[in-house]
Amino acid sequence: MAIVVIRQDDRIDLWKNALQNADTAVNVYSYLEEHPKEEISMAVIWKHPKGSLTDYPNLKCIASAGAGVDYIFEDDTRPKNIPITRIVDPYLASDMSEHVLAVILAHLKNLNQYKLDQVSHVWQPKQYMRIKDVTIGILGLGELGALTASDLSSYNFNVQGWSRSKKDIEGVQTFAGAAEQKEFLNATDILVCLLPLTPATEGILNEDLLSQLPKNAFVINVARGGHMVDNELIALLDSGHLSGACLDVYHTEPLPKSHPFWNHKKVHMTPHYASVSDTSSVIPQIIENYKRLSSGEKLQNLVDSDKGY
Ligand code: NDP
Ligand code: OXD
Secondary structure, eight states: OEEEEEESSTTHHHHHHHHHHHOTTSOEEETTSOOOGGGEEEEEEESOOTTGGGGOTTOOEEEESSSOOHHHHTOTTSOSSSOEEOOOOHHHHHHHHHHHHHHHHHHHTTHHHHHHHHHTTOOOOOOOOOGGGOEEEEEOOSHHHHHHHHHHHHTTOEEEEEESSOOOBTTEEEEETGGGHHHHHHTOSEEEEOOOOOTTTTTOBSHHHHTTSOTTEEEEEOSOGGGBOHHHHHHHHHTTSEEEEEESOOSSSSOOTTOGGGGOTTEEEOOSOSSOOOHHHHHHHHHHHHHHHHHTOOOSSBOOTTTTO
């Protein structure tokens, strides 16, 4: 049994070495080096080249190196009858919560606009908003959404959240399913998307949904670019219905230089770095799952293949 690391970014050696150092008894390979393919039982992957999982006849587990697994389901050639695991990690959740808080405060206090004013040497005080006067609505109350919601509530924001099944989170008003979506949206001043990307949520941030937010609402997408219908967001920003958007994720990453988001005054961008799996924190759970796989025990952080998350 052995592990192969498959990712196309410059973190592949970091991941390989971190897994290797965590347990020197385990054979860990990068998919870029010569390796015995029939020995591989676990593939630790992040945005792997489509088709690359078919190289391993004895693969028993696909371990996503991130929380999201949409890229795995997009690969039709993946082995379909083996478990998929993902990252559930306190730092991944708290880093996301901190990022969302920073974006919200920058919006309430006009910091993005002041940066633009500084570049143009403009002195123009603007009315700011207070925490107590805004309602944050979070789409998705899973590992990241639930912590973000309760953290924001502890800062005295009014917080509500929407998910597939009903949740009970102290200080957070919760809504579930299509029937309760409109009431949730109508009362949301700042919408935060923390849904997984699945066939049910693809394109959910469209004109129909976003226009149910009150006028001047602000949108934060930290989930996946595939949730957003870009041209419909731009139309609602241009019409004045939405006051702005802060985006961390895009249909194509890096975002092509010609995309209209780059030059849009109401769009604020970060490069898919709201929250990143920290090897020192998440490698132990992957090694633990590798040991469980070897001894036939139930794996942790399993993805539900029927739901796609
Ligand atoms: P979870 O699987 O823990 O939570 C998903 C939540 O979304 C659940 O509350 C679930 O409802 C809800 N949900 C799923 N489908 C629907 C639907 N059709 N209708 C309503 N609610 C739905 O995911 P995480 O919190 O761990 O992560 C969320 C996403 O964040 C990831 O999938 C990833 O795409 C993104 N992410 C982005 C990062 C970044 O840096 N930008 C970093 C890490 C993750 P229920 O509880 O009822 O099942
Ligand atoms: C993740 C991500 O899903 O980084 O972990 O987007």
